[in-house]
Amino acid sequence: MTQQGVRWTADQVLALAPDTASRKAGSKLGAAGPWSQAGSSDEGTVWGLCKGSGSKPYQTVVDMSDAAGTAYKCSCPSRKFPCKHALGLLLLWAGGDAAVPVAQPPDWAEQWLAGRRKRVEAKAADQASGSAGSADPAAARRRAERRAERVTAGASELEQRLADLLRGGLATAEQAGYGMWEETAARMVDAQAPGLAARVRELGAIPASGPGWPVRLLEECALLHLLDQGWLRRERLPDGLAATVRSRIGLPASADGPPVRDRWLVLAQYDTVDPKLTTRRIWLHGAESGRTALLLSFGAAGRAPELALPVGLAVEAAVSAYPGAGQPRAVLGERFAAPAPAAVRPPGVGTEQAAAAYGEALRADPWLDAVPVTLEAVVPVQDGDSWQLADADGDAALPLSATARSRPGLWRLVALSGGAPVRVFGEHGHRGFAPLTSWPEGPGEAVPLC
Template sequence: MLLSQGEEPARSAGPGARWTVDDVLALAPDEASRDALHGLGPERAWSGAGCAGPGIVWGLRATGGGTSHRTAADMNEVSFTCSCMHPQSPCPHALELLLLHVGDAPALRQSAEPPAWAAEWLTGLRGRTAAAEAAGSAVGKGPTGADGAAARALAAQRRASRRAERITGGAQELEQRLADLLRGGLAAAEQPGHALWEETAARMVDAQAPGLAHRVRELGEVPASGAGWPARFLEECALLHLLDSAWLGLDRLPAPLAATVRMRVGLTAAAEGPAVRDHWLVLAQYDVPDGRIVTRRIWLHGRGSGRTALLLSYGAAGRAPDRALPVGTVIDAEVTPHPGGGLRGELGRQFGEPDATPAPPPGGTTADALGAYGRALLDDPWLNAWPAVLRDVVPARSGEGWRLAGAADGAAVPITASALSRPGLWKLVALSGGRPLTVFGECGHRGFEPLAAWSPDTSDRSGAGGPVALL
């Protein structure tokens, strides 16, 4: 039996309008559901998928256990159905199907008629919509006033409790799979293909733990990462085990660490608290493909507060997100932080027109950057990198790699292997010309990822040509 999901939030795109990734994300019932879209499986997990105009899509979503969920959506009525019996609406499978549609995925073939099961649901939907219009009332309208608010709060509490139970079940299953893998030895991990990891990741998505699903997929990529992979594999297994154990013992953790664990498994919260108004300098902007979503990361530095903030926005695969802030731009704006010890924030009201400045922000030494990353690890052991501005460093060869060395003390930090194959490294070398310069990037256990640099000519703080983006 299909579960017809209930009332949906409003979206910005009207009937017949072109939907965007932001429209799909706006339908997600909470922040964690939006984040879950990053952990969903590959396009090949869908079969029998299709679309018919205007705005009707359907498909069969494999679960990883040999079964499939029937999922369909009518984007004109903003209504969905799925056989997964998920407690929230729309469910992750419906959101994934819509994301395939807005990304023009080949899996959604144009078809004149939907299959019988989808046609049956559409017929019922039309009947319910007509009956609601005849009665002059909105479908699914709930109680209003204080009673309505209390009922909605109680329903939200119940949903959160059910989700926590599902995550706990997923964490327990993942612990067992890790134990079985290590008991049998690492040879099995080197087998070609990612079937084991995709199935395990799919199970974590079904458990509503997108953070665990993401780490499982990263674990599956380690055996193909080259020499020394067993040590890296064990490190990642240990971190995954630590996250599982932390979730299963969440009630015994200090409040800040418990908030970090919730965030790492996928229970992120919306931005809240007092907004910080400042003149924010755009330090870096770059896009990261993540399955069927492109994540845009924008780093900001508050010139008055000295705070660093990370803005995230999303676009469909192959399409850039709408928000764009050129490196070197200064905006007078409010930024609202997300709860917890991270740096993520939401850009709020802007005042006046953006300006530009060639002057770099204050920086420190390589030792300062490594120390800041170490302190951040105390609050978040799963943190891969931390933002840092290095002042007066020179790029130099180090064996087969490169490093950034302090001009005064000679202390150095290696440049990440991923940066060595990009043109940005040679931009950095050419900009330096052997002279010290200021570099912004992300410092972590893999080294330093340079994202932007200021010419040595800016050493007088007046600035010559502004920052150079390295990504």
């Protein structure tokens, strides 16, 4: 059981899956067949033995009792967290008491649980005592100054390369191929400006993106030029915009905003994967503060990030914001209770208000791709080959992004609606609206769409 004595739903369990393959494999293990000696405790731990291909069953245990977060342990060789066995065990537990009765944990599970709690207590003690020590402020300032000098040199070089491109004509970008952009991106990495490097790599993919690519390339070059100029003239910018420029350049920053303690509803969780890194985005809504916060966590290639919060649950915790004008990114601080089901839903707006919110956000951050928004009382409508979310009581609509139209979650949204209004949380920007989670207008659980 969770601390509130309520079991999670299957959707909340599957929201923890690190990828689609794990979700499918875990679903197959959510039945009693492969499991033996499964049990749970009132405090929020679940364990069981799962029959695998070897002679010994896999020992699987999940701990949801600690406010520090859900943790998993399995004797299988998988490097994914949670693995398919942990997902299957949680699905079995979500099904009811019959398959996973309340019992005393076996020795192998109790040993891991005791060790985990000691590590959590030791980590909390270290943080409280400041055992890491304080860094030399003078040395840190010198390092920051040296890095700023390298970034300035890189930004100046990038300005020259953009000028050469425009002077020679955009057609030269198609002829030169991707190698030109990769070499420029490598120069930005050497200048310790990873944000510039990432944007340069995106430029390299535009000439092969289909009809109309010169217009898109010019637009992105203009935004990159604006970022360069923002850095080179950062002393003249307001503090909030200067912090946004530093963030877009890729300079590290600390979450120095005052901690906001609230009951945070988990709106959405999804991963984006590239060859080197897995990035997990978790959107939260404060039930009392009304704030929307974005948590980012990262995992090396092939490994899911450790932070996982099931969609539709709420966690009482302190959240601190990162600097920057209009930046929703925050860091999750102390947690005061384990995630638990919540009846709260984020307030919604109409489609016209959502479009206006994105336009307003661009004033603070011109490089913003999208803003978080909840649409109230909208209906998914097909318009030829595209889809829109239309106001149920109006004549305005927002187009869905191309990415959203290719996701299976679109059909889940259509099925949930059935032509009736629904509430939808997602990200809205210049590429359209990407739905991430939906709720029926009446009583009902949150339905993840990604």
